[in-house]
Amino acid sequence: MATGAAIPEESEITRPVASDAVIALENVHKTYDLGEIQVHALRGVSLEIRRGEFVAIMGASGSGKSTLMNILGCLDRPSKGRYLLDGIDVSQLSKVELAHIRNRKIGFVFQQFNLLSRTTALENVELPTLYAGIPPEERVTRARQSLERVGLADRAMHHPSQLSGGQQQRVAIARALVNKPAILLADEPTGNLDSRTSVEIMDILQRLNENEGLTVVLVTHEPDIANYAQRALEFRDGKMRKDIYIQKRLIAREVLPTLKSPDDDDADEETPAPQTK
Secondary structure: OOOOOOOOOHHHEOOOOOOOEEEEEEEEEEEEEEOOEEEEEEEEEEEEEEOOOEEEEEEOOOOOHHHHHHHHOOOOOOOEEEEEEOOEEOOOOOHHHHHHHHHHHEEEEEOOOOOOOOOOHHHHHHHHHHHOOOOHHHHHHHHHHHHHHOOOHHHOOOOHHHOOHHHHHHHHHHHHHOOOOOEEEEEOOOOOOOHHHHHHHHHHHHHHHHHHOOEEEEEOOOHHHHOOOOEEEEEEOOEEEEEEEOOOOOOHHHHHHHOOOHHHHHHHHHOOOOOOO
């Protein structure tokens, strides 16, 4: 991954007051009952993410990061506390209601891409609009526009096996955008990618955030990737320990010209060393 400044220390913590929060958690707890044992995955988490922010969530295994992601993505509900998503209290909604919220309000991007192998890029992107009941002509139009937004308009009829890992992740981002979500939730989106491709994906996310005002929540365990965000939330033992505005933020479009592509590395290895006489 591209190198960057480490996450700032505790002394640089700031606490924003958000009047236009698209995400608001109020004293959220999550407890899992495992027979005779109770696991307290989240312990009274309160946070706000404003519309148009780019936020990274960090934490080691067991920190509560994954549980938080499941709650933010409406894949799970708090045991206690409230979660307001785009002004809607989703804490007590039914499974059907949560599925509707996920489809309309949240765009998901995953580490594994999760593309259907036997369908084209266009059909993969179109899939969420099918679940949303959008008419066929509009589905195709939206899918083509989403592919264009990530620079893959010319790959619409390609299958995943015909695309590189970076291109597959771009298709996954386009799919996440197609229903015009309130937030884009990206879970380790660079985990399966090489250094340069990872920065290319961060460039797309930064441009969507800066040019279109899309709220981006990025989950990563890599400090250098977190430094492409505006703000970092660090979790440990089920609590948010740091809430930091990143002072020396990395800008992907500035980092990219400094990186070689993997093809350049291969070419270097294949070039025979000059012989001395």
